[in-house]
Amino acid sequence: MTDIDxxxxxxxxxxxxxxxxxxxxxxxxxxxxxxxxxxxxxxFKAMGWNTSPFIVHPAMGAYMWKDMERQCAKYGVPxxxxxxxxxxxxxxxxxxxxxxxxxxxxxxxRQIMRRNFVDDQDIHTPKAVGAVLTDLGLPADEIIALAQSxxxxxxxxxxxxAAQALGVFGAPTFFVRGxxxxxxxxxxxxxxxxxxxxxS
Amino acid sequence: MTDIDxxxxxxxxxxxxxxxxxxxxxxxxxxxxxxxxxxxxxxFKAMGWNTSPFIVHPAMGAYMWKDMERQCAKYGVPxxxxxxxxxxxxxxxxxxxxxxxxxxxxxxxRQIMRRNFVDDQDIHTPKAVGAVLTDLGLPADEIIALAQSxxxxxxxxxxxxAAQALGVFGAPTFFVRGxxxxxxxxxxxxxxxxxxxxxS
Numbered sequence: 365m366t367d368i369d370x371x372x373x374x375x376x377x378x379x380x381x382x383x384x385x386x387x388x389x390x391x392x393x394x395x396x397x398x399x400x401x402x403x404x405x406x407x408f409k410a411m412g413w414n415t416s417p418f419i420v421h422p423a424m425g426a427y428m429w430k431d432m433e434r435q436c437a438k439y440g441v442p443x444x445x446x447x448x449x450x451x452x453x454x455x456x457x458x459x460x461x462x463x464x465x466x467x468x469x470x471x472x473x474r475q476i477m478r479r480n481f482v483d484d485q486d487i488h489t490p491k492a493v494g495a496v497l498t499d500l501g502l503p504a505d506e507i508i509a510l511a512q513s514x515x516x517x518x519x520x521x522x523x524x525x526a527a528q529a530l531g532v533f534g535a536p537t538f539f540v541r542g543x544x545x546x547x548x549x550x551x552x553x554x555x556x557x558x559x560x561x562x563x564s
Numbered sequence: 565m566t567d568i569d570x571x572x573x574x575x576x577x578x579x580x581x582x583x584x585x586x587x588x589x590x591x592x593x594x595x596x597x598x599x600x601x602x603x604x605x606x607x608f609k610a611m612g613w614n615t616s617p618f619i620v621h622p623a624m625g626a627y628m629w630k631d632m633e634r635q636c637a638k639y640g641v642p643x644x645x646x647x648x649x650x651x652x653x654x655x656x657x658x659x660x661x662x663x664x665x666x667x668x669x670x671x672x673x674r675q676i677m678r679r680n681f682v683d684d685q686d687i688h689t690p691k692a693v694g695a696v697l698t699d700l701g702l703p704a705d706e707i708i709a710l711a712q713s714x715x716x717x718x719x720x721x722x723x724x725x726a727a728q729a730l731g732v733f734g735a736p737t738f739f740v741r742g743x744x745x746x747x748x749x750x751x752x753x754x755x756x757x758x759x760x761x762x763x764s
Binding site: 546 | 731
């Protein structure tokens with residue numbers, strides 16, 4: 365079984381499509397998803413942007429909203445344009461880090477994305493994240509306390525630095541056997557590459 | 565028959581893939597290609613970039629060269645990483661404007677792209693452009709003189725302003741019945757959209 369490293373941020377709209385698709389697509393090809401939550405903010409800052417490039421460059425942003433509508437329709441992914449963008453995502457990413465080796469990580473990530481990009485609700489408060497965890501039958505308070513502990517905060521910063529060191533400049537980004545694939549548009553190519561490794 | 569407007573710059577590497585593919589793909593679906601040469605430079609400048617974003621952001625550039633290799637292999641498009649990037653493209657774009665309603669425009673554009681992204685040669689000199697025109701059996705001196713005339717120079721600036729007014733922020737960009745599609749990754753979607761219009 366080959367792994368696909370999946371670098372994502374809950375603030376990222378194109379990550380939404382991949383979060384919704386990846387486990388289904390990977391399972392069909394016997395590929396294992398390694399969830400890699402990280403913060404896009406510091407990476408964009410290093411590129412000279414204080415927010416999403418879709419805000420910095422309005423023409424790019426205007427196009428992106430049209431493209432999202434069409435792409436979500438194409439992949440059968442639920443979508444509503446959020447009234448706030450990009451949403452703060454530090455707390456849900458810290459919780460995702462607690463979950464990366466747990467069976468609930470996929471369901472949790474899809475629920476957070478659904479809140480942001482379908483239900484048009486904030487995702488950064490303990491109340492918001494707690495509601496998702498409770499819905500999944502998980503001990504919300506305990507997990508949030510762990511997520512907010514200093515070692516875990518440091519771990520998210522380290523993940524972000526690791527992404528940057530790997531050459532990540534946007535999300536979603538995938539790595540298969542060291543090969544980098546950027547964007548939901550390349551998820552199929554990345555999974556095909558993973559499968560070729562298995563069958564050859 | 566539906567039209568697809570194809571906005572491209574010979575300096576743009578992802579335009580290379582679409583220039584090589586578009587006539588073949590469009591013909592198979594009974595869609596007519598409207599060639600729209602324009603200058604990316606002034607549009608990037610308005611976005612705060614003095615050159616290609618792949619030069620401005622080195623991580624993005626490093627990834628792009630890998631992606632180009634994989635994408636060209638995927639689409640069966642010839643490719644060699646050029647030693648100069650982005651190449652000056654004003655003269656060949658002016659000549660493309662002379663050709664937009666001529667039967668030679670497709671062959672001409674593919675030959676210019678081949679020089680840049682396969683043969684690794686300059687494309688901005690009268691000698692370079694003349695060689696391509698002569699190879700196509702065309703009166704090179706006459707066409708280049710027309711291309712360099714003031715009305716035609718103005719026309720390229722007007723095309724560039726028109727692109728900007730339409731919300732174009734990169735190349736290739738396609739329009740079908742007013743719907744914008746950005747990037748070679750969306751060429752199939754744009755052509756499918758054109759075809760849906762015909763058959764529905």
